[in-house]
Amino acid sequence: MTSCDKDCDKKRWDSSQLRKYDLGLEPIPRYHYQDPKVDELIKKNQPVLITGSKLVESALQKWSLEYLEKNLGKSGYTVYLSRNHKFKYFDEKKMLTKTNQKGVEFTPISKRVDMKVSDFMKRLKEWKRGEERIYLQQPLNSTVGPSIVEDYMKFDWPFVTSKKTKHNWGELTSNVLFISMEGNVTPCHYDEQQNLFAQIHGYKRCILFSPDQFEYLYPHPVYHPHDRQSMVDFERPDYARFPKFRNVRGVETVIEPGDVLYIPKYWWHHVESLMRGGPTITVNFWYKGGPTTLEYPLMDHQKVSIMRNVEKMLLEVLQDPKEVGPLLRSMVIGRYT
Numbered sequence: 078m079t080s081c082d083k084d085c086d087k088k089r090w091d092s093s094q095l096r097k098y099d100l101g102l103e104p105i106p107r108y109h110y111q112d113p114k115v116d117e118l119i120k121k122n123q124p125v126l127i128t129g130s131k132l133v134e135s136a137l138q139k140w141s142l143e144y145l146e147k148n149l150g151k152s153g154y155t156v157y158l159s160r161n162h163k164f165k166y167f168d169e170k171k172m173l174t175k176t177n178q179k180g181v182e183f184t185p186i187s188k189r190v191d192m193k194v195s196d197f198m199k200r201l202k203e204w205k206r207g208e209e210r211i212y213l214q215q216p217l218n219s220t221v222g223p224s225i226v227e228d229y230m231k232f233d234w235p236f237v238t239s240k241k242t243k244h245n246w247g248e249l250t251s252n253v254l255f256i257s258m259e260g261n262v263t264p265c266h267y268d269e270q271q272n273l274f275a276q277i278h279g280y281k282r283c284i285l286f287s288p289d290q291f292e293y294l295y296p297h298p299v300y301h302p303h304d305r306q307s308m309v310d311f312e313r314p315d316y317a318r319f320p321k322f323r324n325v326r327g328v329e330t331v332i333e334p335g336d337v338l339y340i341p342k343y344w345w346h347h348v349e350s351l352m353r354g355g356p357t358i359t360v361n362f363w364y365k366g367g368p369t370t371l372e373y374p375l376m377d378h379q380k381v382s383i384m385r386n387v388e389k390m391l392l393e394v395l396q397d398p399k400e401v402g403p404l405l406r407s408m409v410i411g412r413y414t
C-alpha cells in the first residue's frame with residue numbers, strides 16, 4: 078500500500094515507514110463524510126475511513142505540541158512507558174484478583190505513570206534510542222485549559238451526534254487524547270465500544286480484523302489483565318502455539334490529519350504511529366454500544382459477547398482458571414466437535 082491512493086503529487090509517507098507483518102490485508106474503504114456509503118457501512122458494523130469531515134477541524138491547525146503544552150493544564154496526565162515500542166494495554170484491576178493470585182504471574186511490558194505535560198514534552202523531544210518509549214493517553218476532562226475547552230466545543234458535534242442517533246449508539250463515554258512517539262504500536266485488541274477515531278497530527282496505520290476472526294487471534298482469557306488483547310506477537314508469531322493465526326484476514330488504512338476512522342465495537346485493531354513520521358496526535362470518541370436485540374442469525378460480535386459471559390460465569394463458579402480448560406474440553410471434545 079502506498080500513500081498515493083489519494084493524490085500522488087504530495088508524498089506524505091511511504092511503505093518503508095510501515096512495520097512488516099505476514100498478514101493478508103485489504104484496504105479499508107474510504108468515503109467522503111457526505112457520501113451515503115458511510116452510514117451504509119456503519120449500519121453494518123463495518124469499518125470505514127471518513128474523509129473531509131470537520132469533526133476536529135478546530136484542532137487541526139492549532140494542536141501542535143507547543144500549543145498543547147501551553148494549554149493542556151498543569152495536572153498530571155496518564156502516560157505509559159514501555160521498554161520496547163509496544164504498548165499492550167493491561168487492566169490493573171485484574172492484576173490482583175484472587176484467581177490471578179493462583180500462580181498466574183503477570184508483569185506488564187509497559188507501565189502507567191502520572192506525568193506533567195511539560196515533562197512529557199521534554200522527554201519526547203530529548204528521547205534517545207534505547208530509552209523507554211512514552212505514550213500519553215489521557216481522557217479530556219475539566220483540567221484542560223480554557224483554549225482547549227474552546228477548541229473542544231468547536232468540534233463538529235452535530236456530525237458525531239448524528240452518527241450516535243442514526244445508529245442507535247449509547248452515550249459518549251470519553252474522548253481520549255493520544256500523543257504518541259513515532260513508531261509506537263498499540264498491539265491488536267478489541268474494545269466493547271463504538272469508536273470514531275479522529276486524527277489530528279501525523280500518520281497512523283490501522284489494521285482491523287472482524288469479530289469472526291476471534292479464533293485466529295487468540296485473546297488472553299477474560300480474567301487476565303490483558304483481557305481483550307491478542308496473545309499473538311505480530312512481529313514474531315508463534316505458529317506452534319497459535320496455528321490458526323495463519324488464516325487471519327484483515328483490512329488496513331493509514332489515517333491522516335482530518336481523517337476519521339470508524340472502528341466498530343468488538344472489531345480487532347492494531348494501531349501504529351508511522352516510523353520516522355514524527356509524533357502523532359489523535360482524539361477518539363468512545364460510545365457505549367446500543368441496546369442489543371437478539372435477532373437470528375446472531376452477529377459475530379454477539380457471539381464474542383456470549384463467549385465472554387461463559388468464561389466469566391465458569392471462573393465465578395470454578396474459582397481456579399486452571400479448571401476452566403479441562404471442563405470445557407470434556408464438555409466439547411467428541412460431543413460438539
Ligand SMILES: CCC[C@@H](CC(=O)O)C(=O)C(=O)O
Nearest residue numbers: 214255263268272348359361
Ligand atoms: C489505548 C487505546 C489506543 C488506541 C489506538 C492508538 O491510537 O494507539 C485504541 O486502541 C482505541 O482508540 O481504541
Ligand SMILES: [Zn+2]
Nearest residue numbers: 266267268346
Ligand atoms: Zn482500542
